[in-house]
Amino acid sequence: MANNKRPGPSAKERMAKPRNEMPLHSAEERIRHFNEVPTGYSLEQAMDEASRCIQCKKPDCIGGCPVGINIPEFLLQLEGGDVAGAAKTIRQNNFLPAACGRVCPQDKQCEAVCIVGKKNDSVGIGNLERFVADYEREHDLDRMPEIAPDTGKKIAVIGSGPAGMTAAYELRVRGHDVTIFEAFHRGGGVMVYGIPRFRLPLEIIDEDLKLLEEMGVEIVYDMIIGRTLSLDDLLETEGFDSVFIASGAGLPKMLGVPGENLNGVYSANEYLTRIYLMHANYFPEHPTPIYQGKKLAVIGAGNTAMDVLRTGKRLGAEVTCYYRRSHDEAPARSEELEHAEQEFIDFKWLSSPIEFIGDENGFVKAIKCEVMELSEPDDSGRRRPVPTGESFTDEVDTVVFSLGCDVNPTIPDSTRDVTTNKWGIMMVDPVTYHTSKPGVFAGGDTVTGGSTVILAMGQAKTAAKYIHEYVMGNFEYELNVPTDPEAPGVQWGFAK
Amino acid sequence: MGKYNQDFKVLTKRELCANTYHFKIQAPLIAKKILAGQFIMIRPNENSERIPLSICGWNREEGYIELIIMSAGRTSTEATIKEVGDSFKDVVGPLGQRSHIAKYDGACVLMGGGYGTGAIIPTARDLKEAGNRVIGVVGARSENLLLMVDELKDACDEVYLTTNDGSIGIEGFVTHALEEIQKKEKVSSVLAVGPVPMMIAVANMTKEDGIECWVSLNAIMVDGTGMCGACRVTVGGKTKFACFHGPDFNGHEVDFKELMTRQKMFVDQEKIAMEAFTGALEK
Numbered sequence: 001m002a003n004n005k006r007p008g009p010s011a012k013e014r015m016a017k018p019r020n021e022m023p024l025h026s027a028e029e030r031i032r033h034f035n036e037v038p039t040g041y042s043l044e045q046a047m048d049e050a051s052r053c054i055q056c057k058k059p060d061c062i063g064g065c066p067v068g069i070n071i072p073e074f075l076l077q078l079e080g081g082d083v084a085g086a087a088k089t090i091r092q093n094n095f096l097p098a099a100c101g102r103v104c105p106q107d108k109q110c111e112a113v114c115i116v117g118k119k120n121d122s123v124g125i126g127n128l129e130r131f132v133a134d135y136e137r138e139h140d141l142d143r144m145p146e147i148a149p150d151t152g153k154k155i156a157v158i159g160s161g162p163a164g165m166t167a168a169y170e171l172r173v174r175g176h177d178v179t180i181f182e183a184f185h186r187g188g189g190v191m192v193y194g195i196p197r198f199r200l201p202l203e204i205i206d207e208d209l210k211l212l213e214e215m216g217v218e219i220v221y222d223m224i225i226g227r228t229l230s231l232d233d234l235l236e237t238e239g240f241d242s243v244f245i246a247s248g249a250g251l252p253k254m255l256g257v258p259g260e261n262l263n264g265v266y267s268a269n270e271y272l273t274r275i276y277l278m279h280a281n282y283f284p285e286h287p288t289p290i291y292q293g294k295k296l297a298v299i300g301a302g303n304t305a306m307d308v309l310r311t312g313k314r315l316g317a318e319v320t321c322y323y324r325r326s327h328d329e330a331p332a333r334s335e336e337l338e339h340a341e342q343e344f345i346d347f348k349w350l351s352s353p354i355e356f357i358g359d360e361n362g363f364v365k366a367i368k369c370e371v372m373e374l375s376e377p378d379d380s381g382r383r384r385p386v387p388t389g390e391s392f393t394d395e396v397d398t399v400v401f402s403l404g405c406d407v408n409p410t411i412p413d414s415t416r417d418v419t420t421n422k423w424g425i426m427m428v429d430p431v432t433y434h435t436s437k438p439g440v441f442a443g444g445d446t447v448t449g450g451s452t453v454i455l456a457m458g459q460a461k462t463a464a465k466y467i468h469e470y471v472m473g474n475f476e477y478e479l480n481v482p483t484d485p486e487a488p489g490v491q492w493g494f495a496k
Numbered sequence: 497m498g499k500y501n502q503d504f505k506v507l508t509k510r511e512l513c514a515n516t517y518h519f520k521i522q523a524p525l526i527a528k529k530i531l532a533g534q535f536i537m538i539r540p541n542e543n544s545e546r547i548p549l550s551i552c553g554w555n556r557e558e559g560y561i562e563l564i565i566m567s568a569g570r571t572s573t574e575a576t577i578k579e580v581g582d583s584f585k586d587v588v589g590p591l592g593q594r595s596h597i598a599k600y601d602g603a604c605v606l607m608g609g610g611y612g613t614g615a616i617i618p619t620a621r622d623l624k625e626a627g628n629r630v631i632g633v634v635g636a637r638s639e640n641l642l643l644m645v646d647e648l649k650d651a652c653d654e655v656y657l658t659t660n661d662g663s664i665g666i667e668g669f670v671t672h673a674l675e676e677i678q679k680k681e682k683v684s685s686v687l688a689v690g691p692v693p694m695m696i697a698v699a700n701m702t703k704e705d706g707i708e709c710w711v712s713l714n715a716i717m718v719d720g721t722g723m724c725g726a727c728r729v730t731v732g733g734k735t736k737f738a739c740f741h742g743p744d745f746n747g748h749e750v751d752f753k754e755l756m757t758r759q760k761m762f763v764d765q766e767k768i769a770m771e772a773f774t775g776a777l778e779k
Contacts, residue, residue, distance in 0.1 A: 179500070183721055185539060185546075185586045193723075220500040222588045224721060228525050250723040254735055261728050261735060261754055263761045270724035278545065278718065284772035287570050288545045288718070289765030362757030408722050409740065 008079075011054040019121035020049040027342040031313050034197045034281065037339055038127075043083070046131040050078035052116055052123045060113035061125065066458035069093045071110060071125055078128060087136040090129060091145065095169045095211075096162060096457065098137060098204045099191060101130025104454045105333045137204070143211055148175030153471040156181060156240040158225045158411070161189020163246035163444025163456035165208060168217045170464030171244075176471065179240075180212070181223040183247075184277065190248055190445070191453065193277040194269070196307050198314070199336075226414035235439060241471040244463060245418075245426065245435070245442035249405035249450040255299065259356030260401070262364040264291050268304045268402035275311060290315075293397030297322055297367050299353055300402035301330035306340045308400045317398065319345045324352035324372050324385040350374070351392075352385065356399060368393045404450050411446075418442075419481065425449045425489035429479040433463035433490075434470075436481045441467050449489045459490065500525070504538075504584040507560055512643045516566040516611055517576050518552070524559030526589050532618035533595030533712065533744050536561070537720040539586040540574040545769075547571045548591070548717045548739070550689070552614025552644065561587075564614040564643065570769040591720045592743045595619040595687065596710055599627050602682030606652070607633040607670045607698060609690025613643045615712060616689050620651035629653050631677055635670035635694065639663040671697050683707055688747065692756050699747035709747035713738045713755060716762070730754050 022038045030037050053075040061071040070089055077085040090097045106126035114122035153176045157168045160182040172178045186192065188205040213219060234240045252267035254260050274280040278288035296312035298305050301323035312319045323330060326349045330337055351369040359365045371390040374383035407424040419427045419436040426435060426442045433441045443463045444456035469475040507520040526536060535550045553562035567576040604623045606616040613634050624630045632652035636642045637660045649655045656673040657665030666672050677683060688698040689712040702709035715727035715738040722740035729738050730751035
């Protein structure tokens with residue numbers, strides 16, 4: 001598609017154009033509600049932004065996308081005003097574009113390798129994906145994919161988060177009878193209980209769940225596989241030909257320091273679940289409570305930590321982030337960190353909590369931190385924090401740990417023939433995502449130990465391709481499922 | 497409604513004492529899997545809070561589970577006002593680990609206080625089936641508050657009753673019954689399910705006597721599957737999740753003080769939620 005006869009400005013002129021900044025609600029305004037922070041491009045802005053793409057002959061952005069979206073193609077269509085065409089192009093590879101446009105770490109993926117970004121700001125690919133998806137939804141464009149004739153094969157998908165939804169979509173498109181089993185009373189998984197509404201509105205997730213149901217996917221709620229039904233039940237008595245496990249991470253890590261079980265100390269999962277799954281921010285109309293004090297301390301500086309910080313701010317607290325490394329090592333997506341910094345959130349870098357101090361009623365009243373400094377880089381390539389010997393104490397009345405998750409042991413605990421490593425991460429063949437149990441595949445956080453929506457989707461897409469081969473009887477691979485308890489989880493999930 | 501989407505219908509409802517009801521609820525898949533000591537999470541209505549409840553029985557063939565619910569706060573009240581034919585919005589389970597079942601030299605004593613009495617019945621059956629002599633002890637303030645005595649008698653070799661006012665059985669606490677039992681025979685294992693002060697008393701007494709002691713902890717939970725960590729309890733100096741590692745733990749190792757503090761985390765909010773609910777009902 002890229003050619004020299006492309007009409008309009010030259011590549012040089014395109015590269016010189018400034019990036020269309022995403023319009024945002026002001027920080028002063030947005031911290032008073034849970035509405036989305038960016039307001040989205042107009043069609044004009046979107047077309048202009050798309051025109052900044054120089055249509056590289058060998059575009060790196062496609063390889064930078066974990067699901068391999070044909071980015072130059074959809075940008076070219078968008079530049080010409082063909083939003084419906086752009087939407088179709090995106091949907092060939094990604095069925096959750098509205099969510100991904102909002103929560104993907106584009107700055108570390110497609111936009112990181114964008115050639116325009118070498119001289120100027122990279123093309124706003126994420127913002128444009130979001131624009132196309134929103135336009136499609138708001139204009140009620142047809143999103144129904146072509147579905148292959150029924151194969152008569154039944155596939156169970158465990159979990160309705162990004163990996164489960166993607167696998168269900170990919171497998172239904174291939175003509176299989178797909179049932180999703182969800183443990184909670186509503187679908188969407190971590191996109192609902194772990195990502196705030198000001199980043200990802202509920203309507204978007206529900207629209208995508210609705211599409212799956214319209215395609216003929218059955219979604220069953222309140223069903224815990226490993227408990228209500230076992231994997232063996234699914235394969236032996238319930239007649240499923242294959243199972244895809246996408247049950248997520250979800251066993252919060254604690255710090256192991258004194259006072260971490262004081263009242264008012266939460267895991268990020270609990271804090272966010274109370275609010276975004278159970279709507280504790282609308283208490284008492286929704287009766288699930290949350291103890292929300294005036295001074296909230298958040299431990300950690302990943303995306304989830306930013307979500308907690310910004311949520312706490314919206315609930316009216318003074319909010320401080322404590323992180324043992326410095327700003328540059330913070331694992332959060334740059335936009336999240338930036339938005340948090342705009343929202344009057346205080347950051348105490350190089351601060352590692354060593355104790356939480358309680359009042360006479362057992363509620364947390366102070367946090368004691370060790371002051372750190374950075375030394376040589378560790379295995380992760382980030383500079384290792386070491387204690388300086390100094391410490392300080394701050395008054396706080398709520399603490400939230402955001403240190404990541406271990407994998408939930410419910411399924412491995414009930415099904416010993418699905419092997420895990422010593423951290424509980426499910427072991428899979430790195431090519432096909434097949435587990436150690438015949439016919440059972442797994443993907444997403446349950447095999448990585450915790451990653452992003454898009455990587456979970458990428459893995460689910462790859463797994464779906466092999467699940468299809470498996471149920472159709474042409475799955476012939478030499479599987480290499482690690483047996484070493486020290487083996488790491490799957491690190492990267494590009495769709496092939 | 498598809499094959500797996502269940503209707504958690506109330507099949508029977510029976511008042512056991514003031515504010516406390518026995519329910520049979522249709523839940524065929526859970527009934528097929530549940531084991532002694534495990535629990536379920538319920539949401540009575542759309543938008544309700546999720547709360548854990550212990551199970552006092554089930555019928556795998558007829559596909560129902562039995563629960564005892566005491567209306568104490570908002571959600572339990574939403575549940576206890578359900579009538580036969582109404583449905584619970586969500587029932588999830590079975591959750592947690594099975595009670596510890598083994599063959600012992602001496603007797604197994606299972607002690608229930610208040611609505612916790614129901615929870616010991618399935619464990620009593622399993623211990624008896626494992627070849628043990630099983631003694632039940634039910635305690636309450638007064639005779640009219642004793643629950644599930646006949647059902648417990650069916651499951652045990654012998655049942656002791658204790659009341660604080662002496663209106664029936666031994667006057668005093670369940671620990672007094674344990675003293676009486678120990679005068680007559682060797683006791684190898686004790687399970688206590690009930691209010692925390694009762695479990696503390698039993699744990700202290702059995703520790704002195706060198707008897708194994710299990711307690712079932714009713715920590716605050718949100719999801720009930722290990723995802724949120726709201727139900728953190730300290731056992732043997734380590735943080736455990738009551739929903740996944742429990743709910744039964746070694747009573748000699750539990751930090752009960754922390755448990756009691758954590759159970760009070762939301763007392764103020766619970767009052768507000770209850771007032772909002774009764775206010776809405778009155779309207």
